[in-house]
Amino acid sequence: MQPYFLPYIGYFQLIAAVDEFIVYDNIQFSKKGWFHRNRMLQNGSDEYFSLSLKKDSDYLDVRDRSLSDTWPQDREKILRKMKENYRKAPFFAEVFPIMEEIFRYPENNLFRYIFHSIQEVCKYLQIKTPLVISSTLDIDHSLKAQEKVIALVKATGGTYYLNPIGGLELYETTAFNSEGIELHFHKAKPIEYEQGGKPFVPWLSILDLMMYNPQEQIISWLNNFELIKKDE
Numbered sequence: 001m002q003p004y005f006l007p008y009i010g011y012f013q014l015i016a017a018v019d020e021f022i023v024y025d026n027i028q029f030s031k032k033g034w035f036h037r038n039r040m041l042q043n044g045s046d047e048y049f050s051l052s053l054k055k056d057s058d059y060l061d062v063r064d065r066s067l068s069d070t071w072p073q074d075r076e077k078i079l080r081k082m083k084e085n086y087r088k089a090p091f092f093a094e095v096f097p098i099m100e101e102i103f104r105y106p107e108n109n110l111f112r113y114i115f116h117s118i119q120e121v122c123k124y125l126q127i128k129t130p131l132v133i134s135s136t137l138d139i140d141h142s143l144k145a146q147e148k149v150i151a152l153v154k155a156t157g158g159t160y161y162l163n164p165i166g167g168l169e170l171y172e173t174t175a176f177n178s179e180g181i182e183l184h185f186h187k188a189k190p191i192e193y194e195q196g197g198k199p200f201v202p203w204l205s206i207l208d209l210m211m212y213n214p215q216e217q218i219i220s221w222l223n224n225f226e227l228i229k230k231d232e
Contacts, residue, residue: 001164002027003062003114004034005051006102006121006205009221010164010188015118016127016222017186018162022152023118025063025111026135035062035114038205042085044198049078053110063135065110075103082207088196089211098124099207121206125219132156146171150179162186165228173230185228191221 003023004011015021029035037050052068068074079100086092102120107113119131135141139151149171153161159180163171165187176183192200193213209218 002033002035003111003118004038005036005114005117006038006207007034008038008188008203009191009206009209009218010186010203010225012121012125012127012206013188013222013225014162014164014186015122015129015131016125017225018129020132020156020158021129022132022134022137022156023115024134025115026061026141029058029060029062029065029110031058036110038207040082040085040205041195041198041201041208042081044195044201046201046204047081047085049081051110051113062114063109063111067108067110067113071108079103086211091211091214094215095207095210098210121210124210124215125222127222146175150176150181153181154179160184162227168228168230171230183230185230187226187228189224189226191224193217 001011001014001021001023003025036053037048039046039048041047052071052074054066054068056065082099083096086096098120102117105113105116107116115131115133122129122131134152137152137155139148139155141148143151149161160182161176162184163186165185168185171183173183190202192202193209195201195208195212
């Protein structure tokens with residue numbers, strides 16, 4: 001999977017469901033992706049927050065991108081907004097210090113910064129799945145798409161690959177089967193909870209669930225998904 005900053009619960013469901021979770025560091029960064037941004041609740045609707053990045057080539061991998069020189073100031077603005085938006089949430093006192101630690105982590109490299117945030121949320125959710133960095137695996141890293149995924153799975157000795165439902169049209173069951181790998185897709189089931197008396201806004205950053213729900217409730221939701229197998 002690509003490294004996402006404070007992604008929605010489906011990302012952590014996927015981590016919890018597998019024996020090893022491979023995080024891409026040598027994958028091209030995309031401004032339109034979820035690498036460096038997500039959504040939190042603000043006045044009953046969703047509001048984007050983003051990591052500010054140094055200007056650089058759009059063709060660089062995530063591991064070659066850096067946070068901007070203004071990030072120390074920018075992150076404080078986001079934290080102030082987060083505090084204002086969630087200060088009345090039932091688990092604010094417990095969760096906000098975790099967010100402060102994540103946002104103030106002293107690292108300028110984009111991949112290492114995001115990787116740390118994933119580790120911290122996994123710790124809170126008691127997910128013990130090993131996180132493997134893709135570039136550390138011995139494969140031909142010039143491979144693309146499905147071929148690269150198959151190579152990564154084989155490099156770990158894996159025989160079962162679980163992908164988010166968004167990849168249903170990208171991967172072919174026969175290609176995986178021919179390599180001795182069983183292919184399944186993960187689809188998060190809808191989750192709804194109280195968001196301060198306002199109409200519910202779904203699929204926000206994991207930080208929203210953490211602010212409004214007890215730790216044990218979120219952990220129980222890690223199993224709230226279905227497995228889908230694509231016809232050959």
